[in-house]
Amino acid sequence: MNTITVYEHANFQGLHKTFTADVPNLVNESFNDCISSVKIVGQPWILYEHKDYQGWILALEEGEYSGLSMNDGVSSLRLITDDLSNPRITVYENINGGGKAVVLTEEANLTFGSMQDNISSHRVQSGAWLLYEHVNRGGRCIVARAGEYLANYCDIGFNDQVSHVYPLRPGKSSVTATILWDKKKVENERNVQIDQYFYTNNTGVEQEFTATSAKEFEKYVSHSFEFSNETSVKVGTSFTLKGVVNIEAEVSNTFTVKKGETQSFTTKKKAELSMPVKAPPRTKVTVNFMCKEITISVPVELKIVLGSKTITETATYRCESGTETYIDLQSLPIS
Secondary structure, three states: OOEEEEEEEHHHEEEEEEEOOOEOOHHHHOOOOOOOEEEEEOOOEEEEEEOOOEEEEEEEOOEEEOOOOOOOOOOEEEEOOOOOOOOEEEEEOOHHHOOOEEEEOOOEEHHHOOOOOOOOEEEEEEOEEEEEEEOOOEEEEEEEEOOOEEOOHHHHOOOOOOOEEEEOOOOOOEEEEEEOHHHOEEEEEEEEEEEEEEEEEOOOOOEEEEEEOOOOEEEEEEEEEEOOOOOOOOOOOEEEEEEEEOOOOOEEEEEEEEOOOOOEEEEEEEEOOEEEEEEOOOEEEEEEEEEEEEEEEEEEEEEEEEOOEEEEEEEEEEEEEEEEEEEEEEEEEOO
16 A cells, blocks of 8 residues: 655644545645655655645655655645656657667766756656756756656756756565465475384283383474565565464464565474373284474465556465374284
């Protein structure tokens, strides 16, 4: 969800309102010329001096702004809905796309090149751009959005005045993860001996006893998460993976995934192994305490919302579990 919360006073004090779409006239919202601080989630917003998106502008990306240069001077708001992931703009020396052309895909200080105060038209291939009058994002500013072709800067009184160009950045992506349990695969399964117990029944009747392992057994479950090599999830993005198995193999725990950090953890629980056993007459019984270790992999559907764009991709949740115990009995007759 892309939101802007505007506050009456600095430091997020006083009356406040939250908006999720363009506001052409803040008079209608009873919040005109009174904004002093702002919190933004998601895509950038443009704050305008006058209603209907006119006058001086202030462009703000995701974040919290405890004070504004346009304090008590904002009359309309506009949400940037463009895909900002791969910005590209072509600026031209002359009007109508004439003269020297320069393609930009990142922020540029034009004083370091030949186009300072020498741009008269532009075409935006993608993204949303801010074109500033002075270096270091200073002075008057105009917004150029994807698909826009402005053929003559003279029409807006901005000819040969651009010194700095900046592409607006998208807000943090939000990720929703769904484990596709119906597509679970068993990657590995093996039986491991934990301990061994011997009992001899020399009588002529069946004997029942309790076999107890002398060793302390440690149940464990290891979880890991793998993104695809081509993932769109950025480093630092975190989300919750619900429905992973817990130590008793029940589907109830959650696993918080954060891109760029180790995507695995292990839980352990100590347990005593004690099981009832029946020994036939005149037999030697070997009791093998066993544990079944199993590794499963399950595809995870990720829905990544980045601005106005939603991307679906697949990741992998992997679980290695050693929680299931049982006994294997072997009986041999004795003379």
